[in-house]
Amino acid sequence: MCVPGASTWDTDSARSTAACWSPCSTDRRSSARCVTASRCTSAWPRLHAPSPHSTSAIPGRTRLRQPRRRSACRRATRQHGLRHFSPPSTGTLHEPPSSAPDTAFRFLPALHPPDEAPRAALWFPFRGDRLLVRVASERATLLDYAELVALGTDFERAHYLGRLDDLDCYTVELDPIVEPPAETVLEGLRALYGRLADEHYSIAGRAVQILLWDQTHRFCGRCGQPTANAPAERAKLCPSCGLLSFPRLSPAVIMLVQRGDEFLLARNRAFAEGFYSVLAGFVEPGESLEEAVAREVREEVDLELKDVRYFGSQPWPFPHSLMIGFTAHYASGQIRPQTEEIAEAAWFNRHGELPRLPGKLSIARRLIDWFLTESPSRKS
Ligand SMILES: [Zn+2]
Known part of the structure; x- marks a missing residue:
């Protein structure tokens, strides 16, 4: 399989970069290469209390005026594409x-x-x-x-x-x-x-x-070598085997299922008593988002859906999810909660009393509020 971007990477430059920068940029104090790294990392903000005799708040910038250290830093910044960073x-x-x-x-x-x-x-x-x-x-x-x-x-x-x-x-x-x-x-x-x-x-x-x-991602997940920052994209690149590792994102679908004037809420076993939300779950490798919506609802409450439609999305940095919201209509089946995960699930009427719901932070609440106030079935 081709590793995107690997064919354009300069291997010698990558090795040099790893020796000069990567180990110490992640843990300068524990590495034997810290002398080199202290020069290199002068290109990044190193904050100390400013000298009362200097207008510069960054002593590292002062040290850069020494020719030998400037050279080391320029080498590092050139390899990382960090030219002129101040x-x-x-x-x-x-x-x-x-x-x-x-x-x-x-x-x-x-x-x-x-x-x-x-x-x-x-x-x-x-x-x-x-x-x-x-x-x-x-x-x-x-x-x-x-x-x-x-x-x-x-x-x-x-x-x-x-x-x-x-x-x-x-x-x-x-x-x-x-x-x-x-x-x-x-x-x-x-x-x-x-x-x-x-x-x-x-x-x-x-x-x-x-x-x-x-x-x-300080070390390659394939061969264990220390990684370096890729020069032109937010990625870690292994100088040994070329593996690129991008910031991790875990896509998850979240869906409001409606049946006329009713919508489906469930209480996960991890939720507090009386707290309900819409169903959600992580996308599995090889499936589309719509397939993930149908699978999650089938697995968790044994219902079949139709008219699955994109609603919106929300970054969810807890720690690295992307929530992708959908609305869907009930097609068939009786609610049968998957008891290992779902404690209770039921249809709630938009005109009736509602349980405790997720806070405004979440796309779950946006979906519910949309159904309660703006969905087409309410206006019809
Ligand atoms: Zn590797």
């Missing part, structure tokens, strides 16, 4: 206007920062799957660059994400020993929903998945 020294918070369009159309993902002079930026610092945010009342906001510098720590990992309007976006993984300063907390994304600006929340979901992928 982390911006200022950061701003960006509050969306009330009529802001969908973030998906405003955020432009990119692999490398632009060549032009550094601009204001948004920073998404994670420790594990928790984002470091400033909190005031119920509201959470991103830290700016100066606040990250004040942490006085190096980053374990750093990635450029792209641009939101005129703001470059970066994500970094904080050292495990970093403790949140006053008025900040490390918070999981579920808990930040509705508290962080929507556009920042969306980018944070992207960021945490990229950091997780970087952390878990």
